[in-house]
Amino acid sequence: MTEPVRLWGARFRSPPSEALMNLSRSPANYFRLVPEDLMSSVAHARELMRAGILTEAEAEEIIAALKAIGKDWRAGRIAPSPADEDVHTFLERMLKDRLGPLGGKLRAGRSRNDQAANDLKLHLRSAARRLASHVLALQDALITQAEQHRDTLCPGFTHLQPAQPVTFAQQLLAHAQGFSRDIDRFRDFDRRAARSPLGAAALAGSAIALHPELSARELGYDAPCENSIDAVGSRDHVAEFLFVTAMLGVNLSRLAEEVFLWSSKQFRWVDLDDGYATGSSIMPQKKNPDIAELTRGRAARLIAVLNGVLVALKGLPFAYNRDLAEDKWASFEAIDTLELVLPAMAGMIATMKVDRERLAEQATEGFTLATEVADWLSQNGVPFSEAHEITGALVRYCEEKAIDLSELTPADLAAVDARLGPGVLPRLTPEAAVAARTGYGGTSPVRVGEQIERLKRTVEAQRHWAESA
Known part of the structure; x- marks a missing residue:
């Protein structure tokens, strides 16, 4: 194996201190960006061939080696060492192990600044689709329940006080509409994030990689970034992604809050499936809505990481600063949180049993008519x-x-x-009260049925986007 790779330091007279490296080294979970860095490196190898830095044979050899490294990474046959400062040094070390000096040619014309920005942007665009797919599973659960309860009467609340009779389907679909907007926000984020930072190099653009529009197209972007300084120094796309995840967390928390009430002995509207509830270590009779409680708690994390990135960004001068490394921690925290929460919430909603008679009994309590x-x-x-x-x-x-x-x-x-x-x-009567609300978006069963059909069409269009490459 080659010696540890360091992408900087030639002008220094002494090596970096242990304290510096401990602070500077990427955490282990940052190496999840290996696939994106390999994709970027393949595109960059072709750019270096166009620039005459690599011959066609050299480019093909490097690309084959990068693909082999990716295969070995997925199979768990290779892993970073403690001496690898980040994903870029790890992969350059792997490339030099396999190709010798040729592996060092790939660094020409690029910087860790544009690599890091590009890797995370690719990762977030993929994550947006993946998270949207999880939200769509929750949407499917809400729609299925709503179809079963378009005629089920229940009290509607304002200020947590009985207000007017509604259908339970209408209450479920109120949450589904919010989640639909969350998916649209992911789509909007993806549209604005479809500009490639690759080719910006450190900040001024590259004197070697002169056709970033070709690399951008290869990586699935619409075009390269308009401004090289903006490409490496801005992270508003990260803040936007985190806003979408935070808003999604808030909407999940609102649904979770209602599940607490619906499943409480005071309401007794729903019974949670045993597979999606927990018990007490001391009180044998308890059946707790822990998924909803954990979801409400995790929403706080999603809000916190958004706030953290905004604070980190607010005073940064000029192009790249190492403060921007906070973008990865915040992004991964948000993604990992939602990939745990969303499947659990979808399963809980899909399997809960609704007590129609109990809901109907309460529909007129508190003079809701x-x-x-x-x-x-x-x-x-x-x-x-x-x-x-x-x-x-x-x-x-x-x-x-x-x-x-x-x-x-x-x-x-x-x-x-x-x-x-x-x-x-x-x-x-609650039936008459509900039937009278026949305006667009109203709680009349006829209008609720129409809302369900429109939402199904929206969900299918969103699913098509989420499943696209």
Whole structure:
């Protein structure tokens, strides 16, 4: 094996201190960028052939060696040594092991600055599709549950107080719509990230690699970055990726919060499958929604890493600074967190059992039909400000009589206000209340069914993007 490779240091009179190297060396999980660095190196070898630095035979030999290194990496036959400062030094050492001095030719015309920016950008573009696929599995679970409960009545809440009857499908689909926007945000990120940093070299561009547009196309980008300094010194695409993951984490946390409530003994709306719940070490009767709790906790991590990168970026001068190495830690933390959370959440939602009768019983608790009275009065010519007051008085009347709105008689109505006619009584059922909400996006089962079909089409288009190379 060759001696450890160091990509810098010729002008120094003494080697780096152990303390420096301990701080400077990449953590082990940064070496996950080996595949991206190999892809970039293959493209760069072709660029060096175009520049006349490599002959066609030399380029082919280097490319074959890079592909063999990749195969050995995937099989676990090679690994970084403690002396390898980063993925770039590791792979140059591997190349020199196999090709001798020829392996050292590949470094011409590029810098770790554009390599590092390029490797992570490639990794994030791939991760965006992979994470979107996980979100789509959760979407599938939500849609399947919604299809089963488009007619299931339940109370809708504002301020965590019963407000109006809705369908349980509508409540599930509210979360699905948020996740749909999260996937669209991944797509938007990917579109803006489709510019290659390769060819920017240290900061000024390369005097050797003069056709970065060809390397960009080979690596799946739309074009190279417009400005070489921006290419190596900017990480707003990382911040954008982390915002998408943080927003996704927030949306997951909101769903998790509702699962706590739905599965509680106070609500008793759903029963979680045993495979997606845990117990207590001391209380044998407990069945805990730990997936939801862990998801809520991990959302805090996703917010924290976004904040960390924004703080690291806010005061950086000129092109590349080593502060930018924080981009990898933050990105990997976000990706790893979501790749654990999303499959667990999808499984929990897919397998939960919904208690339709319990939901229907609660649909009218807390006078959730009061708005139907006010709407009926308004539709019969009473100014809504007055209708609101009349309905409030009717609710007080029901509280004093200890009856529900559905139990009112024509005499009860007349006792509150002469404008409350018996024609309002057919409106005082949760079925009627839900059926009346027929506007676009409303909770009427017919509209919910249409929403499901539109969402299915959206999901299929998103799946096509997520599965594309």
